[in-house]
Amino acid sequence: MSAGGDRCKVAVPGWQIETYARPGVAMAGYGDEANEFGDIALIPHPTLTVLFDLGERPFVVEDAGGARQRDRVVAGLAPVRARGRGLAGRSECLQLRLSPLLGYPLLGAAADLRGAVVALDDLWGREAVRIQERLRAARTWPDRFAVVAAALARRHRDAVRTVDPEVAHCWRRLTATGGRVRVDRLAAEVGWSRTRLWSRFGAQVGITPKRAGRLIRFDRAVHRLAAGHPAASVAIDCGYVDQSHLHREVTSFAGATPTEVAASPFLALDHVAWPTRR
Known part of the structure; x- marks a missing residue:
């Protein structure tokens, strides 16, 4: 897995979005100065999703059971009734989507993520914290994408799990x-x-x-x-x-x-x- 990928920049009212894509990996950087999405339902998607909150206010993801995760969040396939809360105000968030074929070797414990929302720290330990620190230090979305892509490349190189x-x-x-x-x-x-x-x-x-x-x-x-x-x-x-x-x-x-x-x-x-x- 290389760190290279296709990038583009798009806009919707109130939001600036930049994206990065390569086979099995997609990232989007969201930025808004004053959005009003204080509570938003997360629609299930056929990928494993990782969220890095880079905004000024804490963004919390809550699952159907009321468990809450913040800062660095992983949602397994088809999370049940998950919601994002506290997004109102100045927001920045990097969303990473992984094909399950990459999610298993890169994240591991796919069965444990079934419909769950968990902290990335539980899967990657201190590395998750270091990645977020680098993301906050980076000033542009391309630089942030490069931070995550490099981390994925390292984990892919060292992976011990493979998909049949x-x-x-x-x-x-x-x-x-x-x-x-x-x-x-x-x-x-x-x-x-x-x-x-x-x-x-x-x-x-x-x-x-x-x-x-x-x-x-x-x-x-x-x-x-x-x-x-x-x-x-x-x-x-x-x-x-x-x-x-x-x-x-x-x-x-x-x-x-x-x-x-x-x-x-x-x-x-x-x-x-x-x-x-x-």
């Missing part, structure tokens, strides 16, 4: 098909039993292959909803049985209706920071 090729194949198939491939089919493609696939995939990705497919499909659906597509057409295009099925899945993952999710400030920023074809 069979698990990697199944994850890529799920993402390529929008989550619309049966687990039995995946097991047959890699020559594993369904039970073995379920076990190895869960240990290395953090969720079952079935839930991974649901999450990937949900992600595509909510971004289409946020882009203004009607719920009925989104349900058809994303492979849901009907609009009621879409409603149930969105509510299950996001804790909100499709209409509420479509208006999410989180997705509005997400769409600009990482514009992708869905």
